[in-house]
Amino acid sequence: MKAFVYQAVGKKALEERPKPKISAPTDAIVKIVKTTICGTDLRILKGDVPTCQPGRVLGHEGVGIIDEVGSAVAAYKAGDRVLISCISACGKCVYCRKLMYSHCTTGGWILGNTIDGTQAEFVRIPYADTSLYPILTGADEDALVMLSDILPTGFECGVLNGKIQPGGTVAIVGAGPIGLAALLTSQFYSPSEIIMIDLDSNRLDVAKRFGATDCVNSDDGKAVDKILKMTGGRGVDTVIEAVGIPATFELCEKLVAPGGRIANIGVHGVKVDLHLENLWDRNITIATRLVDASSTPMLLNLLRVGKIEPKLLITHHFPLTHILEAYETFAEAARTHALKVIIEA
Numbered sequence: 227m228k229a230f231v232y233q234a235v236g237k238k239a240l241e242e243r244p245k246p247k248i249s250a251p252t253d254a255i256v257k258i259v260k261t262t263i264c265g266t267d268l269r270i271l272k273g274d275v276p277t278c279q280p281g282r283v284l285g286h287e288g289v290g291i292i293d294e295v296g297s298a299v300a301a302y303k304a305g306d307r308v309l310i311s312c313i314s315a316c317g318k319c320v321y322c323r324k325l326m327y328s329h330c331t332t333g334g335w336i337l338g339n340t341i342d343g344t345q346a347e348f349v350r351i352p353y354a355d356t357s358l359y360p361i362l363t364g365a366d367e368d369a370l371v372m373l374s375d376i377l378p379t380g381f382e383c384g385v386l387n388g389k390i391q392p393g394g395t396v397a398i399v400g401a402g403p404i405g406l407a408a409l410l411t412s413q414f415y416s417p418s419e420i421i422m423i424d425l426d427s428n429r430l431d432v433a434k435r436f437g438a439t440d441c442v443n444s445d446d447g448k449a450v451d452k453i454l455k456m457t458g459g460r461g462v463d464t465v466i467e468a469v470g471i472p473a474t475f476e477l478c479e480k481l482v483a484p485g486g487r488i489a490n491i492g493v494h495g496v497k498v499d500l501h502l503e504n505l506w507d508r509n510i511t512i513a514t515r516l517v518d519a520s521s522t523p524m525l526l527n528l529l530r531v532g533k534i535e536p537k538l539l540i541t542h543h544f545p546l547t548h549i550l551e552a553y554e555t556f557a558e559a560a561r562t563h564a565l566k567v568i569i570e571a
C-alpha cells in the first residue's frame with residue numbers, strides 16, 4: 227500500500243509499505259477514504275516531537291471503511307464506515323474511566339506518533355470499539371474528518387476549559403484551524419464578544435466570516451491596548467491560546483480580565499514566563515489539556531442536525547498520490563491561504 231512516511235528531520239516521502247495486520251483481538255484494519263494534515267505533523271517533520279521516530283507513517287485524522295476486525299471487536303464489521311478519533315482509548319484504565327482518554331495508559335495520542343497513522347491506504351486502529359465512531363449513510367465525510375481532532379481540540383481545550391458563559395467575552399490568540407475550531411464551537415455558549423488575534427490578515431478575514439465580532443492583527447504590537455479599549459479596560463473573560471509560543475501565552479496573560487480564565491491549547495516546546503507579579507491578585511485560572519476527544523459524540527450530533535459547519539475549514543483537496551503537494555500547500559498557508567486540506571486515498 228502507499229503510505230506517507232517521516233523519514234528523517236526535514237525528509238518525507240510517499241513509500242510502498244506492507245498492508246497492516248491485526249496484532250491484538252481489539253484491533254481493526256481500516257481502509258482510509260479521507261484523511262488530512264495537522265499542524266502537529268509539520269512539527270514532527272521538523273523533529274520537534276521526540277516520541278515520533280523516523281520511519282513512522284504520519285496522520286491521526288480520517289474516515290474509512292472497516293476492512294477486517296479482530297476477534298474481540300463487537301461494534302464493527304467489515305464494510306462499516308467509520309470516523310477515526312485522533313485518540314485511542316482502551317476504555318478500561320483509570321484515565322479512560324475518568325473520560326481522560328488522552329492519558330489512556332496503553333493508548334492516548336499514539337496514531338501517527340508511536341504507531342503508524344492514517345496518511346496511508348490502510349491503518350491499524352487499536353481498541354476499535356472505543357476509538358472509532360459509526361458514520362451514518364449519506365453523512366458528509368469531508369466535514370467528518372474535522373471531527374477526528376481539530377473540533378474536539380478547539381472545543382475541549384479552548385471552550386470547555388475556558389468556561390465560556392452566555393454574554394461573556396472571549397479572545398482567541400491564533401486563527402489557524404484550531405483557533406477557528408474554537409471560534410466555531412465557542413458560539414454554542416452565546417458569548418457577547420469573540421475577538422480573534424493573529425498576524426495573518428487572510429486568516430482574520432476568515433475568522434470574521436466564521437462569527438468573530440472583532441479581529442485584531444497583532445503585528446503592530448498594539449493588540450493589548452486595542453483589546454483593553456474594546457473591553458472598557460477590563461480585559462477578556464476567556465482567553466484561548468491557540469499558537470503555542472511564549473509571546474502568545476504572555477499576550478493571554480495581559481488580556482485576561484479579573485476572574486477570567488486562560489485556556490491553553492498550543493503545544494509549547496520552550497518555557498514561558500508566568501507573570502504572577504501581575505496576576506496573583508486577579509482571581510484568574512489557567513487551564514491546560516491534551517485533547518481527549520470525549521466530546522466527539524456530542525459534536526457528531528450537532529453535525530448531523532446542521533448546527534456546526536466544520537466544512538468551512540476545508541480549502542483544498544488532493545489525492546493520496548499528491549500528498550507531498552498537499553504538505554507544501556498546507557505548510558505555506560500564508561501564500562496558499564490553506565486551512566485544512568482533504569487527502570483522498
Ligand SMILES: NC(=O)c1ccc[n+]([C@@H]2O[C@H](COP(=O)([O-])OP(=O)(O)OC[C@H]3O[C@@H](n4cnc5c(N)ncnc54)[C@H](O)[C@@H]3O)[C@@H](O)[C@H]2O)c1
Pocket residue numbers: 264265266379383399400401402403404405423424425426429444468469470473474490491492493494515516517
Ligand atoms: N492541546 C492539544 O491537544 C492540541 C491538539 C492539536 C493541536 N494543538 C496545538 O494547537 C496550536 C494551533 O494549531 P493550528 O493547527 O491551528 O496551528 P497553525 O500554525 O495553523 O496556526 C497558528 C496561527 O497562529 C498565528 N500566529 C503565529 N504567531 C503569532 C503571534 N505571535 N501572534 C498572533 N498570532 C500568531 C499564525 O499566523 C497562525 O494563523 C498548535 O500549537 C498545535 O500544536 C494542541
Ligand SMILES: [Zn+2]
Pocket residue numbers: 264265266286312375376
Ligand atoms: Zn492533530
Ligand SMILES: [Zn+2]
Pocket residue numbers: 315316317318319320321322329330331332333
Ligand atoms: Zn485507557
